[in-house]
Amino acid sequence: MIKAQRGTKDIFGEESFLWQHILSNAQTVFQNAGFGEIKTPIFEATELFARGVGDSTDIVNKEMYTFSIGGADKSASSITLRPENTAGVVRAYIEHNISRQSPPQKFWYFGPMFRYERPQAGRQRQFNQVGVEMFGVEKASADAEVILSAVEFLKSLGLDNLSVELNSLGCKKCKNDYRENIKKVLAPYIADMCDDCKMRYEKNPLRILDCKNEDCQKILEKDEIKEIILKDYICEDCKTHFDELIEYLDELNIKYSINKLLVRGLDYYNRTVFEIKSEKLGSQSAVCGGGRYDGLVEMLGGPSTPAIGFAMGVERLCALIDNLEAPKLDYFIVSNNTKEAIKLASKLRNENKKVEFDYQSRKFAKQLEKASKSAKYAIILGEDEIEKGFYSVKNLENGEQKTISNFDDLI
RNA sequence: GCGCCUGUCGUCAAGUGGUCAAGACCUCGGAUUGUGGUUCCGAUAUGCAUGGGUUCGAAUCCCAUCAGGCGCCCCA
16 A cells, blocks of 8 residues: 655645635735735755755755756756745745835745654644745834734634744844854853754854753853843844834734744844744644844845745644534535436536535435535425426425525525 | 654544454445435444564564654754
């Protein structure tokens, strides 16, 4: 038996209604907020992710689906199934000179991403993200708009009690100062840290801040280290930017908490970073992650452009929402004349009614049983009805049956 | 990639070395040849994730593989 690949999943039945619901809410909420949809290819040049996502990240180092593709002459090019969508959107932004349009340029997307990880609840190898990217505005109003969109979208799905966590990583300059300060103050304790943190110290020292290892936690509790962490290390401009964002959020009544230990893993983030979490998801608790990436467009060869966005895990959203029941049919046609039944079904479907009928001309009791499970009304189309030209319409909720002589009265 | 746990019908499960692998729901058929949602009756795993091994005998013990879950890691 051939089975679905590890970490992949078939979606059908009630779950697919939930997906349609999520997709249509995304469409409504984001498009109302002026985001246009963008669909970028599922695979891109490997180099795009290596440069865009960053080679200090696990995503690039060990989780990419990378293929060598090309002719027998080995003039192969390396392509990768996208592990996230920001790099692809930025590539498209540059390639189509979208920066020449008047800012802001705002996009939303929905689609599959691929990461080779150990599957777990809330974590698959092919998973879907829905997200937005907003280019061209450096002011905190853009940060507020993006966070607002995330919150509004979640609210539209009935998820209004999730916690928003915020932090500012600072800009290029103060981010580095902070990084150096952290390294300096942690240096005496390297030997006591867990193996992961020893690695992090070299590659991405800020990540040590959210290590869950007890020994590392103890080190972070030390006064001189705590002082560095809790101090407002970011520069004046970054601080002003962050304070402005907070004013917006207060004005919008969006609840948030500031988490100085929130450090996101992708290399491109600067200034504002945020996550939206749920306790109901176990260890994969982040439903939404995002932040500002003011340097990325330029780094990938475009003009210097401020930008901010977020991505949400669709499977994680699904886990938080109850499955939707299949919508009921308007009519189920009960008939032993399958030709008349399919003709009537076709006519009603053209009037935008949901209609089914029995394909096997089974006895009426069976057909009605099926009708009662799936439809609001049964149209009984037996020999009498066909001969005399009327419809017997039965309300399947209360059992009342009426005779209708005009097709138009069915609509 | 690491550690721990799990894997019996479409679903939920009983069974933990020795009769034909309980039961419930779903599905299908019948009681009821044109009237459902109640009730009653019947059908449906030579099979216990897959492949090996131990044994007179394995769903039950052992090994491997695959898949899922939890935690780590990472992230959405």
